[in-house]
Amino acid sequence: MSALMKLKTLEGYLQDLSGFTKPKIQYEQYETPAHIAAVALYTMQTQFEALENRLVLDAGCGPGVLGIGAAFLGAGFVTAVDIDEDAVEIINENVEEAEISNIDVIKSDFLNCNTFRWENYFDTVLMNPPFGTKNNTGIDMKFLQMGLNLSCDSVYSLHKSSTRLHIQKKIKEWGVKGSVIAELRYNLAATYKFHKQQSKDIAVDLWRLTHHT
Amino acid sequence: MKLITHNMLTSKCLKGVVTGYPLAINATDVKISEVDFNPEFISRIIPKLDWEVLWKAAESIGHSEGLPQTIDPKFEDNEEFLRKAHKVLLEVEVEEGYLTCPESGRQFPISKGIPNMLLTEAEVQ
Numbered sequence: 001m002s003a004l005m006k007l008k009t010l011e012g013y014l015q016d017l018s019g020f021t022k023p024k025i026q027y028e029q030y031e032t033p034a035h036i037a038a039v040a041l042y043t044m045q046t047q048f049e050a051l052e053n054r055l056v057l058d059a060g061c062g063p064g065v066l067g068i069g070a071a072f073l074g075a076g077f078v079t080a081v082d083i084d085e086d087a088v089e090i091i092n093e094n095v096e097e098a099e100i101s102n103i104d105v106i107k108s109d110f111l112n113c114n115t116f117r118w119e120n121y122f123d124t125v126l127m128n129p130p131f132g133t134k135n136n137t138g139i140d141m142k143f144l145q146m147g148l149n150l151s152c153d154s155v156y157s158l159h160k161s162s163t164r165l166h167i168q169k170k171i172k173e174w175g176v177k178g179s180v181i182a183e184l185r186y187n188l189a190a191t192y193k194f195h196k197q198q199s200k201d202i203a204v205d206l207w208r209l210t211h212h213t
Numbered sequence: 214m215k216l217i218t219h220n221m222l223t224s225k226c227l228k229g230v231v232t233g234y235p236l237a238i239n240a241t242d243v244k245i246s247e248v249d250f251n252p253e254f255i256s257r258i259i260p261k262l263d264w265e266v267l268w269k270a271a272e273s274i275g276h277s278e279g280l281p282q283t284i285d286p287k288f289e290d291n292e293e294f295l296r297k298a299h300k301v302l303l304e305v306e307v308e309e310g311y312l313t314c315p316e317s318g319r320q321f322p323i324s325k326g327i328p329n330m331l332l333t334e335a336e337v338q
Contacts, residue, residue, distance in 0.1 A: 053254045055261075076254030077217055077303065088327050101248045102303060104218040108330040112337065113226040115330050117234055121221060121261065 004045065004052075010072055011038035017094045019063050024084065029062060032128045032158070036184050037065040040206045041073055043182050044124070044156050048208065051075050054123040059110050059147055064091035064103075066126040071100045078103040079122070081110050111142050120152040120211075128158040141170055144209065148176060154210045158184075161203035171209060182206040214328050217302040219270050220262050222328065224314035224321070228338050233314050235266040236321070240274045240310035248303040255299050256289045267301065276305045 014034035023029040044050040052074035058067030061080035068091075071078050080103060082088050088107045095103055108115045129143035130136050140159060144167075147155040159167060161183065171178040186202045224233035264284050271277040280301050285294045312321040312328055319336070322329050 053251065053257065055254075055258060076251055076258065079218060079221075083331065089325075092325060092327060101246050104215050105327045106214075106218065106222070106330060107327055109332075113330065113332065114223060114233075115226065117221050117223045117263075118261075 004074070005072055007038055007042050010042065010069060011035055013072055013098065014038055014065050014069050017063055017065060017068060017098065018090055020090065021086065024086075029084070029087070030128075030131075031063060032065045033187060034065065036158070036186055036204070037069050037128075039184060040156065040158065040182065041066065041069045043206060044126075044208075045073050047181065048154065050124045050154060050156065054153075055079075055121070057081070057122040057125045057147075057150060059125055059127040059143060059150075060129055061091055061105070062087050062128075064094050064105075066128060067091070067103060068094055068098055068100060070124075070126060071103050072098075075124075076102065080105045081108050081115070083107070083109045111139070111146055116150060119149050122151050123153045125151040125155045126157075127155070131160055132163075141167075144170070145174065148174065148209060148211065151211075154208055157207045157209070158186075158204050159207060161205050164205055167205075167207065176209055176211055178207055178209040180205040181208045214307045214323055214326055215303055216267055216270050216305055217258070217262075218328070219307075219312075220267050220302075222312065222330065224312075224317070224319060224330075226330075226332060226338060227314060227317055227319055227336055230314060230316045230338075233316060235263070235270065236312040236314060238270055238273050238307060238310065238312060240307045240323075242307070242309035243274050243276070244306050244308050245300075245304050246306055248299070250296060250299050252292065252295050252299075255295045255302070258302070259284060259288055259298060262302075271301045271305065274305070274307065276301060 019031045053076045056070045056075045056078045058080040061082045067078045067080040125147040129140045132140040186204045310323045
């Protein structure tokens with residue numbers, strides 16, 4: 001296998017991907033910034049070997065920064081799922097632009113549909129789930145649970161650090177293991193009209209959840 | 214949509230459908246795209262697959278040529294076998310067509326390589 005791509009190179013490639021053209025509030029479409037995605041993916045690979053040669057699911061992929069990044073870091077195959085028509089079109093274009101060939105995109109409702117034949121099928125499930133604000137309370141926890149159902153190894157997920165205690169409580173309830181493996185800062189540019197400030201920093205955690213073995 | 218994806222897709226979310234597997238493929242446009250051969254990954258994925266479904270899917274779109282109907286018990290050491298599996302799993306792609314639920318007959322369109330598995334609220338279990 002080729003040597004691991006440099007972090008800066010990965011970030012540069014992810015920077016070049018197109019984002020949402022018209023973000024939709026009902027899906028809480030916030031892009032995963034290239035820097036966050038690059039650091040998160042790099043951590044998964046260098047600390048846990050979660051990507052190279054792995055079967056990876058990008059759940060709620062949006063423009064596909066995480067899934068495409070996983071492919072850049074040597075994933076065996078990536079399945080990217082999103083419910084939104086525009087998102088799947090954008091990721092499809094991004095995949096073409098990035099000249100990546102081991103990824104498939106599926107238009108599907110990750111949460112409410114048994115799209116997949118088998119549980120615990122994917123080695124690694126990646127997600128930057130909706131934060132669960134704006135009439136979507138609890139959706140982030142539903143994403144995590146579904147991710148756990150579909151993974152045989154681990155789920156990597158980005159969450160606001162302010163929800164850390166809540167997640168700790170939940171994973172205890174579910175009987176799985178989990179820890180924050182990186183603390184990052186998310187510079188959320190003003191994506192929606194209700195954002196009063198131009199941009200603001202939000203502390204986010206990269207969680208790694210695994211099944212008890 | 215590659216056949217590795219077809220191997221994992223179901224329509225069991227449809228109301229009244231029990232297994233929803235395998236989905237039949239109707240392809241109007243199939244392309245072959247080159248993907249780097251990664252024997253380690255192919256070896257790891259083979260035990261997870263439903264091989265019979267893979268073989269039949271490949272045959273239904275005219276790409277089963279040379280693919281054995283059963284898994285070679287020593288597939289890890291059989292490069293020829295792994296290369297054939299690699300091709301059928303990752304290089305054959307259905308660009309346009311549709312998938313059909315084996316129980317309800319519901320069709321799921323595939324457009325620009327993307328299967329649309331979304332259901333209306335009334336269709337969900």
